Amino acid sequence: MGEQQLSARARASSVVRGGRTGGFGGGVTHVRHRHRERFTVVGNHLAQHRKLSLTAIGVAVHIQSLPDGARVDIRSLAARFPEGEIRIASALRELEAHGYLTRTRHRAPSGRIVTRTVYHHRPGTQGRPGGEEQEPVPRRGGGDEVGREGHGAAAAAPAAAAEAGPTAGAVEPPPVRGVEPVGAAQPVRPQPLPQPKPREADDGRLRLAASALRGLRGDAPALLLTEADVRRLAPAAAAWLERGTPPEVLRHALTTDLPQPLRRPAALVAHRLAALLPAATAAPPRPSASRPVPLQNCDGCDRAYRATRPGGRCGDCRRRTTEPPGTASTADGGG
Structure with missing residues (x-):
C-alpha cells in the first residue's frame, strides 16, 4: 500500500477557470482591510x-x-x-x-x-x-x-x-504584453574638463606628482589607480605643485567627500584635478644682481682684463701709447 502507483490516475485539480480556487485548495485568499491613514498606493x-x-x-x-x-x-x-x-x-x-x-x-x-x-x-x-506625474498614454x-x-x-x-479612499489615483490601463516600461530619459553626461598642464617641464616635480597619486590609496583605499592612470594624470598633478600647492593639500583635495559607491576612481581624480585647480599665484620678484663685466684678453700684452666688448687694450697698454713719458695716471680697468 505504501508503494507509489505510477499508473494511478492523477487526482482532479481544484483550480477553476480564471485561476481561482473558490476558497478551497491551493492559492491565496485575501482578508481585505480598508486603510484610512498611513497607506501607499502601489501599481x-x-x-x-x-x-x-x-x-x-x-x-x-x-x-x-x-x-x-x-x-x-x-x-x-x-x-x-x-x-x-x-x-x-x-x-x-x-x-x-x-x-x-x-x-x-x-x-x-x-x-x-x-x-x-x-x-x-x-x-x-x-x-x-x-x-x-501625468498618466501615460494607454495602449490598445x-x-x-x-x-x-x-x-x-x-x-x-x-x-x-x-x-x-479619495487619495487613491485613477486606475491605469494594463500595458501591452511584451512591451517593457519606458524608462525615464537618461541624464546627459557632462563632457570631461581638459586636464591642466604645467607651464615648465620639471622631471623632479613630475616624479613628486606621480608619487602623490600613488599614495592616494593610503588615505582612501577606493582610490586605487593603475600605473597607466598615474602616468596619464601626473602632468595635471604637477600643475598643482607648480602653483605652490603642497603634496598633502593635493591629497586632501582628491580624497575628501568621496561618493559611495566609487565606481571609476581614475575619472573622479581627473575631474577634481581639472575642476579644483587652484589659482596661480604671482611669483616673488627675484633680487636683481649686477652681472660682472666679462674678462677679455688684451691685444697688446695678452693680459686678462674686464671689458664690455672683445678686442682692445688694457689700461696700461693704452697709457703707454697715448701718454708722454714721465706722466703718472690712474689705471682705468687694468687687470
Whole structure:
C-alpha cells in the first residue's frame, strides 16, 4: 500500500477557470482591510513586475512610501534593512534599468558632489519632481507584463481603488504584453574638463606628482589607480605643485567627500584635478644682481682684463701709447 502507483490516475485539480480556487485548495485568499491613514498606493506594474527581483520590488515600495527629502542612498537603506549594501545596490541598479529610479550627480555651491535621486511611481510618465506625474498614454491590446495571473488583479483594481479612499489615483490601463516600461530619459553626461598642464617641464616635480597619486590609496583605499592612470594624470598633478600647492593639500583635495559607491576612481581624480585647480599665484620678484663685466684678453700684452666688448687694450697698454713719458695716471680697468 505504501508503494507509489505510477499508473494511478492523477487526482482532479481544484483550480477553476480564471485561476481561482473558490476558497478551497491551493492559492491565496485575501482578508481585505480598508486603510484610512498611513497607506501607499502601489501599481501592479511594480508589484507584479516579471523582470524585477523581490528585493528590487521591496526597495521600490519602501522608497515610494517615503516623503520627499528622505535619504535613500545605499548606506541609509542598508542601515534600515537586514540586506547588505551589495544587494541593495543591485536592487537600485535594477530600478534604474527599468525606469523607476534616476540618479544624477551635481556640484553643490560648497563644491561638494551630491547625488540627486528621483523616483518615478510609473515609468514613462512626465511631471516635475515633487509634483504629480501625468498618466501615460494607454495602449490598445490585451495582456500585460505580468501574464495571465495579472488579469484577475487588474479586474479587481477598480474596487480596490474605490476602497482606498479619495487619495487613491485613477486606475491605469494594463500595458501591452511584451512591451517593457519606458524608462525615464537618461541624464546627459557632462563632457570631461581638459586636464591642466604645467607651464615648465620639471622631471623632479613630475616624479613628486606621480608619487602623490600613488599614495592616494593610503588615505582612501577606493582610490586605487593603475600605473597607466598615474602616468596619464601626473602632468595635471604637477600643475598643482607648480602653483605652490603642497603634496598633502593635493591629497586632501582628491580624497575628501568621496561618493559611495566609487565606481571609476581614475575619472573622479581627473575631474577634481581639472575642476579644483587652484589659482596661480604671482611669483616673488627675484633680487636683481649686477652681472660682472666679462674678462677679455688684451691685444697688446695678452693680459686678462674686464671689458664690455672683445678686442682692445688694457689700461696700461693704452697709457703707454697715448701718454708722454714721465706722466703718472690712474689705471682705468687694468687687470
